[in-house]
Amino acid sequence: MTKYLKEVELRLSAIERVQPPPQWKGENYIGGGASDLRYLNLKIPLVRREFKKGFSFSNLPTEEQWAIWDYIWQNSRIFEVMLMSSYWAASRPVEELVQHHKVILGWLKHVDNWAHSDELSAHYAKMLELDRRKFLPVFQKWNTSSEPWFKRQSMVGLLFYSRFRRKALPCSTILKFVERHIDDDHYYVQKGVGWTLRECWNLYPTATFTYLKKNAHRVPPGAWTAATEKLSTKDKAMLTSLRRTKRR
Numbered sequence: 264m265t266k267y268l269k270e271v272e273l274r275l276s277a278i279e280r281v282q283p284p285p286q287w288k289g290e291n292y293i294g295g296g297a298s299d300l301r302y303l304n305l306k307i308p309l310v311r312r313e314f315k316k317g318f319s320f321s322n323l324p325t326e327e328q329w330a331i332w333d334y335i336w337q338n339s340r341i342f343e344v345m346l347m348s349s350y351w352a353a354s355r356p357v358e359e360l361v362q363h364h365k366v367i368l369g370w371l372k373h374v375d376n377w378a379h380s381d382e383l384s385a386h387y388a389k390m391l392e393l394d395r396r397k398f399l400p401v402f403q404k405w406n407t408s409s410e411p412w413f414k415r416q417s418m419v420g421l422l423f424y425s426r427f428r429r430k431a432l433p434c435s436t437i438l439k440f441v442e443r444h445i446d447d448d449h450y451y452v453q454k455g456v457g458w459t460l461r462e463c464w465n466l467y468p469t470a471t472f473t474y475l476k477k478n479a480h481r482v483p484p485g486a487w488t489a490a491t492e493k494l495s496t497k498d499k500a501m502l503t504s505l506r507r508t509k510r511r
Contacts, residue, residue, distance in 0.1 A: 264334040267320050268344075271335060274313055275343050280304050289342055295451070298376045300342045310343050314350045325359075333366045337373060345373075349382040357389045361397070364390060368401060374412045377451055380419070387420035392430050399432075406440050414444050415455035425462040434467035438474055445481050453485030460490040475502055480509035 281304055285291060289302025320331055328351065336348035352360060352367060360367055367386055374380050391398045405417035418440050422428055431437075441459050444452050460482070464471040475482070475490065479502045482490055487506075491499045 264331060264338075267318070267331045268335050268338055270318055270320075271347055272339060272341060272344050274318070275303060275305065275310065275341070275347075278303070278305050278309055278313070281306060293342065293378045294376045298342075300340055300345070300375065302342045305343050307346075310346055311350065314347050329363055329366060333369075336370050342376070342379070345379060346382065349379070349386070352386050357393050360386055360390050361394055364398075371405075371413065371416055374416075377415075377454065380412055380415055380451070381423075384416060384420040384423045387416065388423035388428065391421065391432075392428055395430075395432070402440070406443055411447075411449040411452050414447065414449075414452050418444065418455045418459040421459065422462040422466075425465040428466075431466050434463060434470045437463045437467075438471070445478060445483070445486075447483070450485045453483040454489065455486075456483065457486030457489030460486065461492050464490075464493055472498065476505060479503075479506040482506070 283292075283304060289304050290296065290298060290300075294300060294302065320328060323331075332348040332351040336345050339345050348370070367383075367390070371383055374383065387398070387402075391402065402417050402421065405413040408414055408417070421432055421437055421440060425431065437459065441456055441463075445456055447453060447456070460471060460475065464475075472494070491502060494502070
């Protein structure tokens with residue numbers, strides 16, 4: 264397995280890197296200054312291009328490739344290399360993701376940045392949509408975790424982008440997941456709260472707006488912009504006024 268990991272790492276390391284301003288470097292913009300990964304600061308289209316080119320193991324049986332990409336996710340400490348494992352998962356049918364759910368769910372333990380978290384949310388939302396009975400208990404367990412990336416995933420992964428969902432959870436269920444963490448002080452959990460409220464509003468605007476009116480003063484700063492992003496100027500102004508009044 265080590266040789267395959269080195270193959271992917273060497274391929275990506277050979278790509279010419281960009282030198283973004285400090286605030287846009289991967290370790291700052293994506294890692295938030297708290298990630299333990301190394302960031303090559305590669306343009307994502309170039310990373311995707313290398314994935315599409317394939318590797319020496321790309322014609323191996325599917326099960327062997329799953330084992331290789333799992334090893335790469337679990338053992339690489341390079342952000343862009345780990346992305347390749349997610350691209351592999353995204354290239355597979357959702358039924359295959361469910362079949363390999365122990366592998367996919369195990370990847371969450373190695374997340375320490377919002378980009379990898381969102382990559383997994385895309386997979387988890389599809390899996391939940393296909394088999395709610397099997398995976399909703401997993402989300403419920405994550406929702407009660409003390410780990411911030413598990414808490415974030417328990418919300419964002421419910422829908423990811425609502426426009427991709429054909430069968431969504433009831434609004435009341437989604438809001439229960441949000442309610443547990445609306446007062447959380449971790450920045451990326453707050454961002455997860457905002458993301459989930461925005462996507463919930465896309466599906467259930469009336470019920471979500473009612474929740475926002477009741478809890479405007481509780482929506483954390485890191486969640487506010489996303490939570491109110493799709494609202495009309497009038498409604499957003501009204502919520503902002505409620506927020507200020509109740510916070511006094």
